[in-house]
Amino acid sequence: RLAALTEQASDAIVVENIDGVVTSWNRAAERLFGWSAGEAIGCHGSDLLLPPAGQAADEALRARVIAGETPEPVESVGLHRHGRPLALSMAVSTILSPDGRVVGVGRLIRDIHAEKEAALSREQFTHRLEIEVGERTAALELARRDLRTVLDALPSMVGYWDRDMRNRFANHAYARWFGVEPSTMPGKHLRDLLGDSLFEMNRPRAEAALRGEPQTFERAVPRPDGSGYRQSLFHYLPDVIDGEVRGFYVLVHEVTEIHEGRRKLADALREIAILLNTVRVHALFSQIDLQGHVIEINDRYCELSGYEREELLAKGFSLLNSGVHPPEFWAEMWRSLRDGKAWRGQICNRAKDGSLFWLDSIFAPIVGADGRVDRYIGIANDITASKNAAADLANERQRLDNILRGTNVGTWDWNIRTGETRFNERWAEMVGYSLADLAPIGSDFWMRNIHPDDLARSAEALKRHFDGELEQYECEIRMRHRDGHWIWVLDRGRVSSRTPDGQPEWMHGTYQDITERHAAYEALRAATRAAEAASAAKSSFLANMSHEIRTPLNAVIGLTGLLENSRLDAEQSGFVRKIQLASRLLMGLINNVLDLAKIEAGETALDVRPFDLHDLIEGLAAVFGSQAQAKGLDFTVSLPPGLPRRLKGDALRLGQVLTNLLGNAIKFTERGSVALIVQSLGSDDPNQLSVRFAVKDTGIGIDPELHESLFQPFAQADVSTTRRYGGTGLGLSIVKHLTDLMGGRSGVTSQPSQGSEFWITLPLQRVSDEGRGGDSPEVLRLLLLEGSPPRRLGWLEPLAAAFGWRADVVDGVAAATQRLQADAGGDGQPHVMLLAGGEALAPLGWQALLNTVAAIDAQRRPATLRVGGPEDDSRSEEARQFDGLLPGPADAAALFNAVDAAVRRCGGDAAKVIQATRLQGAGVLWLSGVRVLVVDDSDINREVAARVLQREGAIATTAAAAVDALELLARSPGDFDIVLMDVQMPGMDGNEATRRMRTELGLTQIPVIALTAGALLAQRQRALDAGMDDFLSKPLDCDVLIRAVRRHVERARQAPLPVCMRTEGEPGSPQSPWPAILGIDESGLRERFGDDLALYRRVLRRLCDEFADLAAGDSVPDVPADRLSCAARMHKLYGSAGLLGAHVVATAAVAAEHALRADVSGAQRGAQAEPAAALDAVRIALKQLLQAAQAWLAEASDSPVEEPPSGCVDPVDPKALNELSSLLRSQDLAALGRCADLGPAL
Template sequence: MQKSGQRQRSFLVLLPIAAPSLGLAAQAKAAVGWSYAPVVIDEVLATLNLPEDLAWISLRDGASGGAAFYTSPGAEPGDAGLPAAEVRIPMYNRQWVAHLRAKPALVAELHLLSPGLVTGFGALLAALLGGTVFLLAQRRRRARGLRLERAQRAAIVEASDDAIVGIRLDGGISEWNGGAERLFGLAAAQVHGRPLGEVLPAPRWLDEDAAVFASVGAGRRVAPFETQRRHADGSLVDVSVSAAPIHDAGGKLAGLAMTFRDIRAANAARLELQALNASLDRQVRERTDDLDRALRDLRNLVDALPSMIGYWDRDLRNRMANRAYAGLLGVQPEELKGRQLTEVISREDYEFERPLVEAALHGEARSFHRSMPRPGGGPLLHVLAHYLPDVASGVVQGFYVLIHDVSELQAQRAALEAEKREKAGLLATIDAHTIVSTTDRAGIIVAVNQRFCQVSGHDAAALVGRTHRIVNSGVHPPGFWQAVWRRLAAGESWQGEVCNRARDGSLYWIDSIIAPFLDQRGRIDKIIAFSTDITARKVAELELRQALATLESVVKSATQVAIVATTPDGTVTLFNSGAAGLLGHAAGDVIGRANAIGWYREEELAARAAALGVANAAAQAAPELLAGPGLAGSPFDCQLVRADGSLVPVTASVAPILDADDTLLGYIHVAYDIRYRLAQEALLQEAAAAAERANEAKSRFLANMSHEIRTPLNAVIGLAWLLERTALDGEQAAHVANIRAAGGALLAIVNDVLDLSKIEAGEMPLEHLTFSLRDLCSGLEALVGAQARAKGLALRLVPGADLPDALVGDPTRVRQILLNLIANAIKFTEHGEVALSIEPLAAEPGTCRLRFSVTDTGIGIAPEEVERLFLPFAQLDASTTRRFGGTGLGLSIVRNLVDMLGGSIVARSTPGRGSCFTLELPFDAGDPQALAPSLRRGEQARRLVEVRVLLVDDSEINLTVAGRLLELEGR
């Protein structure tokens, strides 16, 4: 035995047990058993109060030559000059080697190095070791007494006729006494370690054992209850079962003890008593039948001679009446004789009976039922009355009155009718939901209900006169049916599940109760079977088994995914091959032994506990940290500790395993190795960072090169413009026009590329100025009007009258967006018109939101190509590029500018009919007074006359071009 976490410091002292009557010499050779005592060296030495600050001690096993199994706290003093000693100590047939080294504190206290110090320290060591030996001897004596007590208890348990079974917490059998061997026919070696339900199966063992384990787990004893368990030969043994918890020395639940008592003799006696009672019941039924026959004869006689009898003569004077009849009339019998009928009954009763009396006096018998008030009060009295004429020599002398009280009969008749209705309803319900068949003693079907016909597919005519072989599926072996008939032949009912075959060949399952009905001689008169269709349940069970088999196959074949199932406290119950490969453990080493929480790093558990606000140290190692509320099944990245101590990064998820009642059964841990993924992610991140750096460098380069590229290009365009204004012939003028057009196209391309680079580099500034939208539209018309007119297109750029006079925003970027959209529309439109419409939208006070729509009647594009228009360098196809030119950057720049301004843009287009680009932009409301007065072009031109202008530029060509332009404008 080894204490958890202290394998080298734990010892098992094993001693023989001998019969007390033997001598010491004989006891050593004739052991009847063994006793043992686990010892932890730390606990033994803790009572010695060793001076840890003065000396350092280590103990090791001299025979094995291994590492020390005990050392003093801290490291061994490293100074080689300190005194040291090594002693060999015999200890229970082992050789212990004690190594002792003095610490500086001891040397300092002695103030000198002398033989006396060595001697004293040796004496101290001897005293310590002597104390250790004494403590071990004391423990041995206590252990011997404990072993003797255990041996006595074991002898009692072994001698018990009851089966006493010890069960571990994992369900495996740990103890199996002789009573268990005799009762169930299994030796202890055959059952040790196996689950109880596997060794002693029973019809209800799963529910029973679960209830027993739950009760014992709660610390409660289980009172005796009766059940059946299966013998080694397959028979069922009637037993009485009780259970109690087993606790270890620390008071923790270590298992349970179950006691099985053989109650077959008691049950046999009970069955014999039941048989005797059945015999008595049968005799009572036979006597009751005889009595019923006698009662029927008596009832016929009573019908002829009612219990209330009287006689009235022709003068209606009473001549005879029994006590019952007199009591009915409310007088004594002796007082009634000789009195007139009209004296003893009321006038109303006489008027009722008068026709009956007259008929009887005319020789005609009368019988009738009547209800009347009961003498003395109470419920109505129901009677059957007979008026019988007394005829002598043909002359009516009077008449007899025979009256029978039928009140009880009337009540019974009403109750019988009610019972008939109740039973009829019950039979109708049974017939509608239960499969019922009746056979004679030979098994020939004599009756079936409609439900039987519906389920089997046979009609009643095809079933009656046949045996149940007509629906036999062949699923059950002959022994199954032989067992059924044996039970029925014994007069006992049988209950079980049967698979039958319907007329169409399909199988169906029924849960049947088959009961024999015996005649008066105890022979089977008929057999009735009541069954319920359970086909759906059996199909569900089959699907469940198939699903479980599939799941098991998936778990076993999932070699790349670690799947581990645990109990609620974390003990491993399932460990697939993927888990073995990931963690480096063999399944046999961890199932039932290891706790899955131990594979998670303590730092990660502590961090998770802190995030959840868990402060309890014990709770920080609980599975709820991984699968608590809101966490179940959620994947998370962590590092697991492998068998060799190394860490492996994984993506893991933990989910609780619940039953149908949401009771926690355990947890399922799923993890997969992400080392390759992390490596790839690192490579991708490095590549992305490199690409980002290259892109930023490119963007910065292009943004910085803006001036260097535009300056010479503007000079070329300016010189071409000036050259057009000189005396040129036609061919020269055409060449110059082409130069200026090509320069303008190149400038547009350069501007687009540089603008996109500035946007990507984050160097595109936005202004916040007050401007007039109408002036902006006028400027747009001046810029693109000539281009539209050259193609014969109508251009409408008139803003609505309900627009605000002043806006606050970036007019330059708004102009760039609209100019790009309108120029594109003109470029791709051959005939028709290009229009810009502007309308206000709802906005917060102090702000303004406008919708700009640029529409054309151009070539249009397919709807699926619309979204590609806003991608950089995207064009419809090569033919479009050759025909219309351009770089494909314009609309990408538009979208980026719209996004920077906080707006949105969408495009709609129909091939052959045109396109519409709609953008919405937000602005702040501006003050119209802040707008500068508009200047007409003529006024601007006149203001340049007589004006001296200083030109400064680093390019000689630009100075020449600009000077010439100013000269032309100032004329």
């Protein structure tokens, strides 16, 4: 029965056990919350009944109930199954067991939504009612205040008097008029206010109003202060309610001004009549009706027009229409008049005799008695004379302007005494401005912008004109244009007025741009000189070329004849050598001629690409340094410290230009020196750099008069030069043409017997070098401080040169201080090292030198490194004054480590030294002892990376799969300093492996560098997001790889990575000549494989073996999974081929990979032919490569090649390694056997 009552209850009843789990849920609960009993029972009650925000309070309520409290029902917000909020009233009580224990909680829940809505509606209604009452009360009060305010503001008197003639209301004007306070007016009797006399005067009017008769009258009322009368208009208006007069309103308006206005109007009308009569007599007067008909016109109008009055009244102003004004003119006039506005304008009329006369006319509307315009009045003045004068003046101005424009001159006016100047717009245009740009302008602008060389000449001409020696001033001068260049102008003028004492006052003149005339004149002079020299030059060239060509040809012909008629003895061998020499000479001459012909034909194209400027200069220095040395000349190269290494331009053409200049300098210099000087000129464009290259010699020199002709084809200083030194005279012409083609300039400075300086300036583009490990570093400069005896530090110079550093030697503290101060104040970022030598330091005053260093700004302060003997103590007080100590003489590794440590200690960038260091050729191991894990699914890539790392002293362990790498890291995480991780691998890729390494293994400190054949920014970002630290593109650049590994290992260790010397027999020294294989680009291979030809041969053979089946050809797989596997294989081929320089195969492979993946994804659904064509391209390219490669491999098969095991190298067993270490420390010979056992892993 209780269950039945529960089910039939209208309120929801929910029973929960002591843990809050629902054990009973009636039908009303189902309807209220949307959960069926089957769904609710077994669930936590608060989760079903309440939103999360209310569950904490509910739990507190349950706890109170269980604790024995009996709280009142609470109102709360429940939650329907579908998320709808419910307004609830909830009573909670305990449920007891038969023995009185609390075994649960019962909830009686009632939906109070309707009650809430009703209560809310009542509250809202009451609130609205209160608001409306308040608003209406406020509005009523506001209206009352507004009415009172308006009435008080009125100048008229407003009042109300009841039937007893007592005041009930009076505005301020009423009180002011009678001089009483407004507050005293209510209740006052009319007699008390007006006085007996005035009351009796107004009483009949008041009594009539009280009888219901309105009263209106005008009366002059005396002012209360006795100052006169005020004319007023009175209204007494009865207040009648239900037929009964309760009182009357009084309205009094002062009409004194109106009364006075009437009088003044009468006077004005009389004056207007007089004025109108005057106008009719002396001006041109007319009246027209609304249709434009003339209804009145005076005699003056008739006299001027020549028409009779009757003619004009009959036909109107159409008789006077001159046709000068367009229809729009008249339409605008009538539009203004019809809008009720006056119109004024100048009208050209035609008189009866055909002559034109101009009138300054005013037409105004006249308003009739009905308030509407009924006619228009016109008044005009004859302005014919002034119009004719203005026209004459305009014609004269136009004529003068036409003359000025025709002559294209600017004009100027100059007040010589005050300096005031006036110019026209053309004058400003000549110098690139507008007058608005120059305002305000004075004579100082002319002084600032005239060419300094022309100022004295102009001043002299002006003085002669002022003194009367010249009738006018005239001078050709140069003025600076706004953009910086100079223009030639012809400046003319004359004094137009003088002061009473005869001094010049105003001067007027013109400017004429004669720049083109000057240029044409100079061009004509040059053409004349060229024409005069053409014949001699032609004859001289033909003679020279005839001699130059005939000599080797005669040698070829003569010596060939001798060879034919003699035996090949020693003499004949000499003849053969001479033939070879003559042939080479002939080839050089012909090459120059052909180069010039090609340039002049416009067939020379630039090959603009990034290049290493320092390498280019060093190559030229190596070639021409030996040539100069052979002639006994000093040869020097000067490169600025801040000049970037990598720039973008045509390195081949630049090298050709500098080769010509250096070759000429050495050829024409018998003694002294030749120098190549490179300077950075900067640029306004942040992406560009202007560089100046100069070749300076102490040779024979050139007469300045011959400089202009030097860069012309076949030109040399004179015939004797050609006879003495030989040559065609084409070299400098080629220099100029190529420099112009590259967007640069060329020139020469020279004097006979004093040497020459030939220079060019070129705009070269800066290179960001993304993908090459950052921007090219600046040259690291070492400042070697020598004492006495000198050259104690000479052993450092070759070591610095091997690192690509620059070593500058200075003698004495004074010279060193001067050099340091110059570097500190420069614009560049000098990374200067100061090295001071041993016991020579003390007498030089090292403390003063260090004080100079300490005074330099911290960001530009050079590191100081003391070079001493092995006995020097780095812990001494003197040594601690320096950033480091280098015992000397030392090897290259010790030098690098000392310099690197000193720069870091000085506060410099940790990567500064390694970035500025050339890695190849220094004889050091850059990664000594670094433990690297190389993860790559390609056997070829693994072996190459491992060998490159091992060559630099690293301990390389390889893994063929990401899973293998994770196992190695999990087993021995402390065995590796860094991980090189291929990104795209079958199964688990590198990104996923890195994520697991960071999260599952917790290896967050080991650096991971991504390796991939793809270089898209999206791929780079995915690798970084996965937890990798850096990104390197395949094929790997050895230098970039070494720098990256060093950078990240040093960052992880928080300490610099020292280098050590490479021992004899270690890889890294050049081997046999590199092979030339069809389909393989040799550039970069030697560096990439570290001169290891055996490694290259193994990698190439492995590629041939692994991918030979692809060259046989195969169709596109039918199954998508097989197509994806084929795409993965194409990706692997792409990376391996790129590593070997087989770019054609690599390009075809990546295209096939993309086609296969797109086909599987549906991006090219139905385009089966595209993957097939891509695979055919791979097959063709790979077949050609394999044929060429296998031919070379067959030739090299006789040479035994060490084949190291492929695949993953097992890591060293830590226990075995510890045993080996113990044997070595105890000098036990058993270490030899243990070392042999561990050899492959080591």
